[in-house]
Amino acid sequence: MFYIFxxxxxxxxxxxxxxxxxxxxxYYIKNCLKPRICEINKxxxxxxxxxxxxxxxxxxxxxxxxxxxxxxxxxxTIIRYPxxxxxxAPSDYWLFDLIKKNLVNDTDVESQKTRITxxxxxxxxxxxxxxxxKWLERMQLCIDNDGHYFEHxxx
Numbered sequence: 162m163f164y165i166f167x168x169x170x171x172x173x174x175x176x177x178x179x180x181x182x183x184x185x186x187x188y189y190i191k192n193c194l195k196p197r198i199c200e201i202n203k204x205x206x207x208x209x210x211x212x213x214x215x216x217x218x219x220x221x222x223x224x225x226x227x228x229x230x231x232x233x234x235x236x237x238t239i240i241r242y243p244x245x246x247x248x249x250a251p252s253d254y255w256l257f258d259l260i261k262k263n264l265v266n267d268t269d270v271e272s273q274k275t276r277i278t279x280x281x282x283x284x285x286x287x288x289x290x291x292x293x294x295k296w297l298e299r300m301q302l303c304i305d306n307d308g309h310y311f312e313h314x315x316x
Contacts, residue, residue: 162177163175163176163178163274164177165252165256165281166193166197167289168293169286169289169290170286170289170290171281171282171284172281173197174196174197174200175278175281176193177270180270185222186221186228187227190227190228190231194228194231194232195231198210201213209235209236210235210237211236212236212238213235213237214237214238214240215239215240216239217242218242219242243303246303248299248303248310248311248312249296249299249300251292251295251296254295254299255295256292259284260280263276264277299315302315
């Protein structure tokens, strides 16, 4: 399984979970969040993670108290994610579909890693920006529809 951190300018990190590993909140903090927090602090030496906003879905490892505490201690603002809203997750409505369309039936994990990495690197920065603009539009549709499903309203 892969995990991807991305922002308006592209992929920040692509990771791979080894077969048999389980993503718990401890795994998520140790292997995903802490390294990203360190990287942000290096990239932004004056402000670090202050005023940094973070969105992740409601997967069980993401919503535990230990994860929330980790992000709060780093000064990261967590963007609340409505329950049962895959139509609001940029990874669900854009990125994962794009990856699936471009994958072939590789049985070799290393070739899958290579193929996905090249695909993500080939996406122009403008596409990531458009995706986040669409996310803001989707958030507004969600608000306008009192949190109800709105996918059918998207043009």
